[in-house]
Amino acid sequence: MAGRKQPTLFARAAEEMAQREAPLAERMRPRDVSEVVGQRKVLGEGTFLGHILRGTAPPRSCILWGPPGSGKTTIARLLVSHSDHELTAFSAVLAGVKELRAVIEEARVRREHESRGTILFVDEIHRFNKAQQDAFLPHVESGAIVLVGATTENPSFEVISPLLSRCRVVVLEPLDAESVAGLIDRALADGERGLADSSLSISAEARTFLAEQAGGDARVALGALEASADLAKVAGTTQVDLALAEEGLQKKALLYDRAGEEHYNVISAFIKSMRGSDVDAALYWLARMLEAGEDPLFITRRMVVFASEDVGLADPHALPLAVAAKDAVHFVGMPEARINLGHAVAYLALAPKSNTSYRAITAARAEVKESGALPVPVHLRNAPTRLMKDLGYGRDYVYPHGQEERAAGQSYLPEDLAGRSFFEPHPGEEFGRQEGDAEKRPSPDTASLARKKKGR
Numbered sequence: 507m508a509g510r511k512q513p514t515l516f517a518r519a520a521e522e523m524a525q526r527e528a529p530l531a532e533r534m535r536p537r538d539v540s541e542v543v544g545q546r547k548v549l550g551e552g553t554f555l556g557h558i559l560r561g562t563a564p565p566r567s568c569i570l571w572g573p574p575g576s577g578k579t580t581i582a583r584l585l586v587s588h589s590d591h592e593l594t595a596f597s598a599v600l601a602g603v604k605e606l607r608a609v610i611e612e613a614r615v616r617r618e619h620e621s622r623g624t625i626l627f628v629d630e631i632h633r634f635n636k637a638q639q640d641a642f643l644p645h646v647e648s649g650a651i652v653l654v655g656a657t658t659e660n661p662s663f664e665v666i667s668p669l670l671s672r673c674r675v676v677v678l679e680p681l682d683a684e685s686v687a688g689l690i691d692r693a694l695a696d697g698e699r700g701l702a703d704s705s706l707s708i709s710a711e712a713r714t715f716l717a718e719q720a721g722g723d724a725r726v727a728l729g730a731l732e733a734s735a736d737l738a739k740v741a742g743t744t745q746v747d748l749a750l751a752e753e754g755l756q757k758k759a760l761l762y763d764r765a766g767e768e769h770y771n772v773i774s775a776f777i778k779s780m781r782g783s784d785v786d787a788a789l790y791w792l793a794r795m796l797e798a799g800e801d802p803l804f805i806t807r808r809m810v811v812f813a814s815e816d817v818g819l820a821d822p823h824a825l826p827l828a829v830a831a832k833d834a835v836h837f838v839g840m841p842e843a844r845i846n847l848g849h850a851v852a853y854l855a856l857a858p859k860s861n862t863s864y865r866a867i868t869a870a871r872a873e874v875k876e877s878g879a880l881p882v883p884v885h886l887r888n889a890p891t892r893l894m895k896d897l898g899y900g901r902d903y904v905y906p907h908g909q910e911e912r913a914a915g916q917s918y919l920p921e922d923l924a925g926r927s928f929f930e931p932h933p934g935e936e937f938g939r940q941e942g943d944a945e946k947r948p949s950p951d952t953a954s955l956a957r958k959k960k961g962r
Contacts, residue, residue, distance in 0.1 A: 530732035531725040533699040534692065536580050538587070543724075544685035545577055548676050555581065555676060561588040565625055567646050567653040569661050569670070572678025573839075575723030578656035581678075582627040585654060591623040592616060598633035603641050613651050624651050631655035632664035639666045646672050660837075680722025687717035689724050690731055705744050706735050712751035718799050719755055721840075730755040769800075773808060781816050785855040792851050796844055805847065806832040812854060820860035827853055866929040873923070880920035 536542045539549055539559045550556050557563035565585050570578040586593040594609055613624035631639075645651045646669070653673060657664060661675050681689075690713055693700040708716075712734070720727035734746045734754030741750070772794055779787035795805055810828040817824035831850035835843045889899035904916055917924050 529729065530693060530700070531728035534689070534696065534728055536577075536584070539584060542577055542580065542584075543688055544681040545581075545678055548678060549581075554674055555585075559584055559588055565589050565591055565623070565652045565654075566674060567651075567672060568674040568676050569631065569655045569657065569665060570676050570678060571657050571659075571661050573658055573680045573722060575720075575725040575727075576678040576680055577724070578678060579627070579629065582625070582654045582656065585652075586625055589623070589625075591625045591652065593625050593627060596626055596628045598628055598630045598638075603638055606638075606641055610645050610650060613645075617650065623649075626651045626653050628653065628655045630657060632657040632659040632661070636666055639669050643668055643672070681720075681724055682722065683714075683717040686720050686722070686724060686727045687713055690716060690727060693728055693731060701731075701735055704735060704739070706738060706746065707744060708734075708746040708751075709748060711748040712746050715748055715751050716755060721799065726755075772798075773805075776805075777808060777812060780812055780851065780855045781859065783855055783859065785852050788851050788855040789848060792847060796840075796847070802835045802840060802843060802847060803832065806835055806850075809850060809854060815864045816859055816861055817854060817857045818860040818863045820858035824854060824857050860932065862929065862931050869928040873926070873928070877920075877922065880922055883917065883919075883921060885916070886918065 539556075542549055547553070548555055549559065551560070554566070554568070558565055559581075570581060572578055583593065585591075592613075594612070596606070596609060609624075609626060613626070616622050616624055628634075642651075642653055646653050653669075655661075655665070655673065661670060665673075690708065694706060694708060695702055697703055708731075716727050716730055716734075720730070730751065731746070731754065734750045737750050737753055738744065738746050743750075746754070772791055776788060776791035776795065779791055792805065796802065806828070809831060810825070813824040813828040827850055831846050834846035838846060884898050885901060885903045887894070887899040889895045894900075906916075919926060
């Protein structure tokens with residue numbers, strides 16, 4: 507690449523030594539796009555980054571948005587390898603506008619005297635405030651720098667609009683367990699950068715444990731593997747078993763197979779604990795699932811169903827609360843969203859219960875399957891044309907509003923089902939309360955929790 511300075515012999519030796527002493531996750535960092543796993547959607551041929559990384563397009567400013575360990579820093583480094591640009595790393599945690607001005611000046615000098623551009627990689631760009639982000643604008647606009655920002659937060663909320671309009675937002679996904687397991691295998695087999703020289707192997711249980719418990723973070727998985735390898739060396743063994751993997755990750759394996767029987771056993775216990783208004787048990791099973799790496803959106807889907815199936819009309823606020831928990835999981839993300847999940851689970855467990863609406867829709871579906879598509883009563887039919895009106899469509903329909911009896915004595919079911927009842931409230935249930943009756947409805951609170959505990 508024209509103009510790029512060649513490192514001296516001593517510089518190369520120092521770089522090689524630093525590479526050998528670097529953590530395993532750093533040593534195994536992909537050196538070309540073919541080694542990057544789990545990001546095919548954004549790195550494949552024909553994509554924005556794919557063109558740049560294959561040298562068919564020049565680097566462009568972008569924001570890399572993704573969870574920790576998904577490859578943001580790696581991609582930034584790879585962007586440089588296919589251009590004659592210089593990479594300058596800049597941390598929003600450690601630097602400010604003063605340091606940015608110095609970097610911009612260096613970029614200007616580099617362009618004028620070396621005819622080379624600068625890729626400015628800004629880690630955790632969301633930590634810059636609005637005024638600091640404003641400082642990038644003229645230099646991105648003029649092309650003095652190619653800005654590559656990395657963030658774990660939603661750029662829509664954390665990056666100013668003028669900067670977003672000048673950058674392409676690339677969304678990286680957390681690595682799935684299969685991709686992480688592949689990285690573990692690669693590290694064990696690599697003799698240059700990995701652990702092949704130690705003749706280390708890993709049991710299937712330990713491999714699955716590290717891959718699933720890394721939370722989609724390649725750095726966490728490789729860090730735990732390296733720690734487990736050190737422990738294996740001290741123990742005089744060449745195999746990382748589950749016990750060593752647990753120690754390396756500092757986390758115990760829980761009996762929970764996300765695709766097997768225990769998965770269904772635990773979610774069943776969770777639902778039944780909420781149905782039985784046992785808030786302590788419900789929170790325990792929630793914690794079990796979260797600690798075992800269950801998808802929190804799977805849990806919230808079950809909570810949304812529960813809010814209508816088991817709480818229902820006894821507390822109409824339960825459904826919007828469950829949906830809000832789902833939105834919180836999307837917006838906040840794990841691990842903080844566990845707080846929102848705990849809040850919602852406690853509410854649902856303590857809420858009064860009614861399956862009246864669930865039984866009603868079940869009975870109505872059974873009737874539809876039994877009796878088929880019965881004709882709509884003529885007085886309920888829509889009459890948008892003169893012919894339909896002449897045929898009697900809509901005739902004798904009574905508009906209920908303003909009537910003393912709002913139902914106006916009309917039948918709304920097909921004639922063959924006249925008088926049929928699907929909605930049958932439990933004895934003592936009251937629905938359609940007026941304003942001011944809210945105090946009659948029990949609500950989940952600490953007082954009711956105390957009463958439940960006392961009555962056990």
